[in-house]
Amino acid sequence: MSAGPDEDLDCAAALLDLAGMTPVRLAKLLDGFGPRLAWRSVTAGTHPADRGRKFARAARGVRPADAARRYESAGIRLLLPDRAGYPAALAGDPGAPAVLCADGDTSVLEARPAVAVVGTRSATPYGVKVAAGLGRELAAAGVVVVSGLALGIDAAAHAGALAAGSTGAPPLAVVGTGLDVVYPQENRLLWERVAAVGAVLSEAPLGTAPRRRVFPARNRIIAALSDVVVVVECHGRGGSLYTAEAAARRSIPVCAVPGSVLSPASRGTNGLLVDGCTPVRDVSDVLVAVALARGDAPVRAAGTAAGPPPVGGDAALGLDRVGRLVWEAVEDTPTTVETVLLRTNLSLAALTEAVADLVDLGLLVSGAGWWSRA
Amino acid sequence: MIASIPSAVLQGVDGCPVVVEVHVANGLPGFTVVGLPDAAVRESRDRVRASFASSGLPWPRRRITVNLAPSAIPKGGAGLDLPIALGVLVASGVVAPEAVAGYAFVGELGLDGSLRGVPGALALADALRSHRLVVAVEDGPEASLGGGTCLTAPNLVEVVARCTGRRPWPGPPPATTGPQGTDDGSGAAGDLAEVRGHLLARRALEVAATGGHHLLMVGPPGAGKTLLANRLPGLLPDLDDATARVATRIRSAAGIGGATTSLLRRPPFRAPHHGLSAVAMIGGGTGALRPGEVSLAHGGTLFLDELGEFPTTVLDALRQPLEDGVVRVSRSHGSSTCPARFLLVAAMNPCPCGEGGVPGGCRCPPAARARYGRRLSGPLLDRFDITLRIDRPADTELLDRDPGESTAVVAARVAEARARAGARGVPTNAELDGPALDQATSLDDRATACLEAHLRSGKLSARGLLRVRRLARTVADLDGAGDTVESRHVSEALFLRGGRDLLFGEETR
Numbered sequence: 001m002s003a004g005p006d007e008d009l010d011c012a013a014a015l016l017d018l019a020g021m022t023p024v025r026l027a028k029l030l031d032g033f034g035p036r037l038a039w040r041s042v043t044a045g046t047h048p049a050d051r052g053r054k055f056a057r058a059a060r061g062v063r064p065a066d067a068a069r070r071y072e073s074a075g076i077r078l079l080l081p082d083r084a085g086y087p088a089a090l091a092g093d094p095g096a097p098a099v100l101c102a103d104g105d106t107s108v109l110e111a112r113p114a115v116a117v118v119g120t121r122s123a124t125p126y127g128v129k130v131a132a133g134l135g136r137e138l139a140a141a142g143v144v145v146v147s148g149l150a151l152g153i154d155a156a157a158h159a160g161a162l163a164a165g166s167t168g169a170p171p172l173a174v175v176g177t178g179l180d181v182v183y184p185q186e187n188r189l190l191w192e193r194v195a196a197v198g199a200v201l202s203e204a205p206l207g208t209a210p211r212r213r214v215f216p217a218r219n220r221i222i223a224a225l226s227d228v229v230v231v232v233e234c235h236g237r238g239g240s241l242y243t244a245e246a247a248a249r250r251s252i253p254v255c256a257v258p259g260s261v262l263s264p265a266s267r268g269t270n271g272l273l274v275d276g277c278t279p280v281r282d283v284s285d286v287l288v289a290v291a292l293a294r295g296d297a298p299v300r301a302a303g304t305a306a307g308p309p310p311v312g313g314d315a316a317l318g319l320d321r322v323g324r325l326v327w328e329a330v331e332d333t334p335t336t337v338e339t340v341l342l343r344t345n346l347s348l349a350a351l352t353e354a355v356a357d358l359v360d361l362g363l364l365v366s367g368a369g370w371w372s373r374a
Numbered sequence: 375m376i377a378s379i380p381s382a383v384l385q386g387v388d389g390c391p392v393v394v395e396v397h398v399a400n401g402l403p404g405f406t407v408v409g410l411p412d413a414a415v416r417e418s419r420d421r422v423r424a425s426f427a428s429s430g431l432p433w434p435r436r437r438i439t440v441n442l443a444p445s446a447i448p449k450g451g452a453g454l455d456l457p458i459a460l461g462v463l464v465a466s467g468v469v470a471p472e473a474v475a476g477y478a479f480v481g482e483l484g485l486d487g488s489l490r491g492v493p494g495a496l497a498l499a500d501a502l503r504s505h506r507l508v509v510a511v512e513d514g515p516e517a518s519l520g521g522g523t524c525l526t527a528p529n530l531v532e533v534v535a536r537c538t539g540r541r542p543w544p545g546p547p548p549a550t551t552g553p554q555g556t557d558d559g560s561g562a563a564g565d566l567a568e569v570r571g572h573l574l575a576r577r578a579l580e581v582a583a584t585g586g587h588h589l590l591m592v593g594p595p596g597a598g599k600t601l602l603a604n605r606l607p608g609l610l611p612d613l614d615d616a617t618a619r620v621a622t623r624i625r626s627a628a629g630i631g632g633a634t635t636s637l638l639r640r641p642p643f644r645a646p647h648h649g650l651s652a653v654a655m656i657g658g659g660t661g662a663l664r665p666g667e668v669s670l671a672h673g674g675t676l677f678l679d680e681l682g683e684f685p686t687t688v689l690d691a692l693r694q695p696l697e698d699g700v701v702r703v704s705r706s707h708g709s710s711t712c713p714a715r716f717l718l719v720a721a722m723n724p725c726p727c728g729e730g731g732v733p734g735g736c737r738c739p740p741a742a743r744a745r746y747g748r749r750l751s752g753p754l755l756d757r758f759d760i761t762l763r764i765d766r767p768a769d770t771e772l773l774d775r776d777p778g779e780s781t782a783v784v785a786a787r788v789a790e791a792r793a794r795a796g797a798r799g800v801p802t803n804a805e806l807d808g809p810a811l812d813q814a815t816s817l818d819d820r821a822t823a824c825l826e827a828h829l830r831s832g833k834l835s836a837r838g839l840l841r842v843r844r845l846a847r848t849v850a851d852l853d854g855a856g857d858t859v860e861s862r863h864v865s866e867a868l869f870l871r872g873g874r875d876l877l878f879g880e881e882t883r
Contacts, residue, residue, distance in 0.1 A: 121739070122736055122738070122739075235737070264737075338574050338765060338767075341573045341574060342573065348574065348577050348869070348870075349853065349863055349865065349866040352862070352865040352866045352868070353861055353862040353865035353866070355865075356824065356865045356868070368724070368763055369764075369765060370763075
């Protein structure tokens with residue numbers, strides 16, 4: 001059998017690509033064998049984990065070097081346990097993936113500390129705002145932001161981390177699909193930017209389509225790679241709770257951002273708080289949790305002191321009477337037009353004119369039937 | 375011998391004069407009807423013959439040929455029974471031709487010789503205004519609304535007796551002039567005072583009713599969208615004479631609402647179910663072209679509840695009537711134009727689960743949300759001048775607050791503001807076209823700057839600009855402002871116009 005310069009990698013790629021392969025089956029095939037030996041016994045039809053000789057049939061005619069070349073030409077690195085490049089955080093982990101595909105700068109995998117910022121896909125503006133703020137400030141404080149590149153909170157956290165600029169820590173994404181299958185499509189640009197600045201990981205072979213089961217499995221990798229897991233917003237049932245559970249099983253601290261008790265999107269996070277997770281008010285709460293988890297001195301948040309800058313008081317200065325009346329009637333959270341009408345007692349014409357001015361000044365943002373402070 | 379009897383058939387909502395020619399000649403006894411009759415007209419042979427027997431009139435045992443002229447247009451309906459019967463009587467020499475000269479006849483015959491009403495009596499009477507029209511007793515009040523001479527009789531024997539002068543025609547039937555309700559089974563009723571809260575939606579209804587601006591309400595189930603829409607007709611003023619005549623004709627031609635005794639004065643309210651077909655919406659059908667919901671709503675309101683559930687073909691069929699105020703239906707055997715100028719009010723949920731308006735309440739995948747919003751084509755959405763989010767009112771508003779203004783109070787304001795539009799020569803501002811709008815609407819500097827900023831940022835299209843200016847004109851009219859439209863009116867118009875992003879945007883509360 002001819003083999004490329006690195007036969008182990010070739011064989012791992014070939015095994016990963018076999019039809020019907022799943023991360024669990026792959027781990028069983030490789031366990032105690034190593035890629036080269038596993039490949040040989042699979043092709044010979046003697047592998048004890050390949051009872052039905054299913055993989056033996058699938059492997060017929062496959063040349064490991066070709067499989068490896070596919071990954072190489074796509075710019076994907078394959079990482080194997082016990083070899084250079086495989087993240088130390090996953091070594092010895094009970095659920096460690098047998099093969100990891102990596103796109104981007106793999107040195108990010110060893111950068112510490114790392115914090116997972118995760119949450120629901122159907123996030124509220126509140127959740128998106130908090131996730132983006134945490135992402136930006138954590139990255140600025142030199143913390144690698146780990147997330148899943150899903151819609152909603154995940155996307156906001158990474159967008160925030162990227163907004164910290166070149167001085168911030170690079171982001172790390174773990175996705176459920178193959179690295180050539182961007183899902184969801186809305187996040188394509190974000191995905192490409194994360195791969196360019198940081199790294200994107202997956203345990204799925206190239207071409208793996210988004211399936212329901214791949215995402216909870218991906219969440220355990222997110223948890224295992226992080227020093228602390230922060231859940232920003234999460235419904236009563238949801239993937240983020242898997243991440244929290246996977247973290248708890250590994251004794252990785254889980255923090256949660258408190259939300260309104262009336263908001264369904266905060267039901268899961270509020271439940272986590274009741275269960276004893278650390279509440280997160282701002283980035284400093286996360287940094288303290290990181291320091292406690294790692295046993296070193298707290299990292300200071302870069303730039304401003306913890307907490308959002310006090311916009312309210314200063315910004316409202318210099319407004320006319322109507323402007324101030326409207327400003328005071330609109331809350332930080334989305335406030336319905338109806339509510340503002342009731343509070344201000346203005347005519348719709350006067351109110352909309354004042355709001356248009358405030359939006360121009362950058363003090364208010366408008367949404368679908370609501371306004372909120374910027 | 376040949377007889378020619380004037381009559382009329384319905385073409386869409388218009389009457390079309392028809393001459394019924396009857397030829398009785400020697401030959402094998404038989405009865406043929408030519409001139410594109412439909413099934414109802416062909417069956418009239420049997421009705422006419424039976425009614426002759428019941429009435430004791432002699433049936434000619436000769437060859438009878440009936441031609442319906444002009445023979446190129448298809449004719450339908452049973453209203454030709456009476457003229458055919460008269461034609462047979464004249465052609466067979468029972469009645470002298472001079473006895474029926476100047477008369478026209480429309481009516482269905484029963485087997486016992488009694489005379490029955492037909493749909494669209496007003497339209498038929500309009501088409502036969504130069505004749506003395508004989509109709510069934512039940513059609514009398516409606517046919518006399520046409521203004522021509524209208525005579526009635528209970529059965530075929532009486533028609534013959536009165537035409538030949540053996541008995542006098544009774545006096546003209548009493549034409550009632552009182553208003554007729556909008557009781558068309560649509561359930562539009564209720565006073566605005568019963569609506570708690572919903573300050574914003576009340577305002578939107580008022581603006582929509584004043585300017586004739588189409589309104590789209592988006593909100594979760596139970597927010598009160600249907601409740602609000604049902605109260606819109608109450609805000610509209612009575613129909614003017616011309617519109618009332620047209621609306622009455624359409625209603626009568628469609629055969630709904632029972633016997634018509636007076637002009638329809640209150641604006642109609644139509645709320646078709648979303649299962650309706652495109653033909654039911656715009657009109658048509660095999661045989662006689664029947665007016666659709668858009669025409670039945672002429673002069674009033676067309677309310678489409680659960681807009682997202684209507685088939686897209688039905689919704690896109692609305693685009694042309696919304697633009698032109700008439701609907702043209704063409705079929706292989708002819709085409710018809712029906713008036714269809716209505717106020718479109720629609721309601722739908724923001725997303726499939728309906729909870730998109732509650733903070734974080736929506737569990738729909740973003741793709742499903744986007745798909746739901748896309749059911750509304752851009753051109754149709756663009757025709758809604760007012761798009762509005764409706765939320766469930768807070769508990770405090772339902773329990774504590776005073777009832778709002780009543781329909782009468784708001785309707786008075788609407789009438790006052792409409793009078794300002796009337797002074798510009800249009801019934802509502804929505805019908806102001808470019809030059810008239812330029813003349814009627816001078817924007818002040820701030821308003822101009824505001825609109826320019828929106829145009830430059832791409833948030834407003836050229837058509838959108840026109841619609842926002844009309845809307846701002848209406849807001850200014852309600853405000854009692856003069857010719858100058860101020861910046862606050864433009865702000866409110868821009869806010870009310872909303873847009874797709876504001877309705878179905880990914881970012882929900």
